[in-house]
Amino acid sequence: MPETTSCAAADAVAAENARSYYRHLGENRYESTIHSQGAWNTHEQHMAPVTGIMTHALEQYQPRADMRLARLSFDILGLIPAGEFTIETMMLRPGKTIELLQAELIANGRVAVRATAWRLQKGDTSSVQAYEDEPMASLESANSWDGMNTWPGGFIRSIEARVNAGHRAGRGRVWLRTPFPMLDGGAPSSALVRLLGLADSANGVSARMDPSSGGWMFPNVDLSLHIYREPEGEWLGLDTHVTMAGDGIGLTSAVLNDRKGPFARSEQILTVRPFPSAS
Incomplete structure (x- = not known):
């Protein structure tokens, strides 16, 4: 079953002292706080805030007012260690109207997560604007x-x-919010960073199997996000579907909502396997 915290008192103190998901150590160096702690292992980072901090790095890389991030694809190359790390960002494909960026989270001397992002030119297409994804029921109608x-x-x-x-189970409709900023001491994060920093939660909000039962584990090895509208606000709505095939592979799909309605879709491919024996 997921590793439980062996030092609950220490974690409580760390949570009391932490005011953000990450501390900025200067330039492209960061340190995770207790709020970034993962669910499968206590010594790893959760992919949700990792998505947020890497999205922040991509937003800050040679920004252009006439363009925005439209597709982000994250490959999780192994356990994401807690603690200090760097994010290396570069341009893979420059262009006047289309750019491809890359960011790598490097910890303990290896790349733990690699992200690529298409940045597209904006323009006035209001005359052909249309949406097909169904909006979730309102936040006001939801219960704690x-x-x-x-x-x-x-x-x-x-x-x-x-x-x-x-x-x-398998079909989720959940709204999420966090009181914590992505980074300490700086300007507020964009709505995109705040909400994408929660998006990886889709694999947990409507899991088909109870992770506390000790039967099955189903971590995702990637996260792909297609953002067709710029989001707003602090609440992320996840309208999820979870598919489990019979050969060890699964898929969590979600339509992402803010309070105005759908703004993106996400996909997470899963590796489904029994929990390792405790012996």
Whole structure:
């Protein structure tokens, strides 16, 4: 089953002292706090805030007012160690109207996560604007929810959750918010960073198997996000579907909502396997 915290008192002190998911150590160096702690292991980072801090780095890299990030694809190359790390960002494909960026999170001498991002030129297309994804039921109609407490870890404890009617295992309708900024001491994060910093939670809000049962584990090895509208606000709505094939592979799909409605889609491919024997 997911590794439980062996030093609960120390974690409580760390949580009391931490005011953000990450501390900026200067230039491209960062340090994770207890709020970034993962659910599968206590000594790793959760992919949700990792997504947020890497999105922040990509936003800050040679920004152009006439362009925005439209697709981000994250490959998780192994356990993401807690503690200090760097983010190396570069341009893979420059262009007047289309650019491809890359960011790598490097910890303990290896690349733990690699992200690529398409940045596209903006323009006035209001005359052909159209949406097909169905919006979630409103935040006002949702109820307070402690279902995320099935999962351990500092990141899970850092978020507030509400649930809409119709939520069940394999089919989730949950709203999430965090009181913590992505980085300490700086300007507020963009709405994109705040909300994408919660998006990896999709694999946990409507899991088909209870992670506390010790039966099955189902971590995702990637996260792909297609952002067709710039989001707003602090609340992220996750309208999720979880598919499990019979050969060890699964998929978590979600439509991402802010309070105005859908703004993106996400996909996470899963490796499904029994928990390792305790012996």
